[in-house]
Amino acid sequence: MKNHKLSRQMMAAPYTAWIILFIVVPLGMVFYYGLTDKTGAFTLENVLDIMSAEHAKALWYALGLSLISTLICFLLAYPLAMILADREGNAKLNRHSLILLIFILPMWMNFLLRTLAWQTLLEKTGVINRILEFFHLPSLQIINTPYAIILGMVYNFLPFMVLPIYNALVKIDPNVISAAQDLGANRLQTFLRITFPLSLGGVISGITMVFIPALTTFVISKLLGGSKILLIGNVIEEEFTLASNWHLGSGLSIVLMLFIILNMVVSAIFDKEGEGNML
Amino acid sequence: MKKWFAMAGLCMASVLALGGCGNSASGKNGQVIVYNWGEYLDPETITMFEEETGIRVVYDEFETNEIMYPKVEAGATSYDVICPSDYMIQKMIANDMLAELNFDHLPHAKANIGQQYWEQSREFDPENKYSVPYCWGTVGILYNKTMVEEPIDSWSVLWDEAYKDNILMQDSVRDAFMVGLKLNGYSMNSTDAAQLEIAKNALIQQKPLVQAYVIDQVRDKMIGNEAAIGVIYSGEAIYTQRENPDLEYVIPKEGTNVWIDSWVITKDAPNKENAEAFINFMCRPDIALMNFEYITYSTPNDAARELIEDEDIRYSEIAFPDLKQYANLETFQYLGPEADEMYNELWKEVKSE
């Protein structure tokens, strides 16, 4: 028995080493840089710099756009997940293959190329506008505006909302639903009091998986926003790649992590089961 | 417990060994790591260099001087040859990041680069010790004749409400501020806080009219009739005109930036001799000609210019302008760390507006 324990500890060793070296230490370095100035003395200046006009604006923009995108993703994804999870409706369709086809396949077409393709679609002389022109409809001018960024976020992160909700919905025992209906609940009541509460875990993890990448992106705003709109992700990226001010960049990253932690706390409160719905 | 630590240590060691092995493949005569602007030479010349010398070229690209500098400074990659612009070369010299060149290894550079370009280089490399000119040019306005009625001769057109959402600006600090400063009649090397404030406000005022801040994308967007007016490097003018004959390039009357991009070798270059061989090769007339024809940026290589067959291009006013007839031309200077920070801060204010 003793031997057993020892071998288990040995098995934990490589992984322990890995997470210390590649997760704990790097994060520690972000905190170190974020909380020191160029001379190495402790300071809160880098973190508090989020209050300065241009950083605060970038953060508000990022928060606003990512919240809107998350909401749109949710509104689009929930009905879709319900359709996919509907057992009777899809009897003939191979549901599994459908999901793979719709959501996994696009991921093999590179993320940047997919986003770039939206540029081609949305541009002034782009595909959509040519089609509109052909039908003598007014042109669509959303490229290089916040709307284009929202579109890019929704497009890229929608699968992350659909999959967890779908997973939560298929796990619901159909007997529970029929029981509710037998007891006289109508469709809406069944949905509001049974289906939705039972899928809440999936919804919460979906929100997390959309909100965080949307909040922190710098690529989508660059490609579809024409670099006219600076999000907090852009500011951080440029502190590292342009201004080479690692201290400020790390300080702002710490602020970003506070939001991520906040999000995790909120979802932990809502989603008491905790695990299983992430993917 | 001891065993546990031994295991952990072993894992870390093997991981470090893995990280260390980076790119070890190299040619029979070693390698040279080149860091150049995007689309800034004919890839065929690299193949030729590798075949002739047996030196493998590791090639990497940057978009702006400002992106290049932190990467070199961080030292995560030991670049051998870099091709920065004037003011950035000055900054790198000031920060002791460049190696003196051994011109005995650079016979083609000595023989073929025109005298006037060496003189021009002294503005940032006073003794011509560190750099070999590769391309030069101006910054100007590219406009689409079908979308712009009046003749354009001033930066002020970039503030014209009539072209709202039809203007493309450069997405880099110094180039953007150059326009803002020149418009108001200041030097583009100004460090005067009041002047910079005025330039910043001008750029903020311009922002609602700007379609997008881009760098190399100006080229494709102008060719595709996406915008009417764009700020662009003169070297792109020939290429874009070839693709879209409606485009016209002008140097505004308020003056502009005359720049030189030059080859330099880093101080800690692991392959200095190979680096010199590379620069020398790039100065060979036939190679310089290939590069000119591929990228259409003005070459300081007189011998190569003689080889240009198309007379229209050899004497083209766009490719080889006579700089004497333009007023207020300037070259960027390195302004010191405080001014750098000030520019960055102001630019961030413009961008986040």
Add this chain to the structure above:
Amino acid sequence: MIRTTVKKIYMALIFIFLYAPIGTLIVLSFNASRTRAKWGGFTLKWYTALLENREIMQALWNTLLIALLSSLTAVVIGTVACIAIQGMSRQKRAIFMGITNIPMLNADIVTGISLMLLFISLGLKFGLGTILLAHITFNIPYVILSVMPRIKQLNPSIYEAALDLGATPLRAFFQVVLPDLLPGILSGFLMAFTMSLDDFIITHFTKGAGVDTLSTKIYTEVKKGIKPEMYALSTLIFVTVLILLMLVNRTPEEKRIPDK
């Protein structure tokens, strides 16, 4: 009847939304004009040019190599870690799982930056090695996430029975435990592979000179004008995966790789 029609329309709209850009890319791969702004007629020349484009082929090779090596390594480390974590006390397990989930929950940009800072301070030369380390790091949580539920379902007495019957622990593991874990391991591997393939941000911060994956290659090209060969390559990859998926789907229900 109306309900199903509405459903079908809704699905179709989402489908168009997701596939419009992909369709655009496929069309562009047949565009004879070099810039995506103009349609210059139908051509197949980018497909032949692709094979001769050393840089793109190298980037493709790097991408596949990194995806394969990183997901394989992540599978090994992750599976072993799962077994180890399962045997831990409640408290310790909570700490381990907490740290494990960080790369998955944290913003990619922060993960990328933190690894960049680490690699620089260790004095590593940025290249394939650093990208690989970074990818293994963010792949492990996906493996653990897929394998962990399988481990929980394991009946520990089977393993002990094997030991009692005289099998060495190693043999018992490979012959008794591993087959049960295999579906979880496979789906973890696939997930890690896909994530690695699609990653841009973390690679952006940890890559070195002249070593490009398709993502970083595209990012530099986006700015200076995408080479049409890239559209051709994406189309080829897309069609390959489509065919593979169809083949997988034709095999009987039970044998297919479960989606967790």
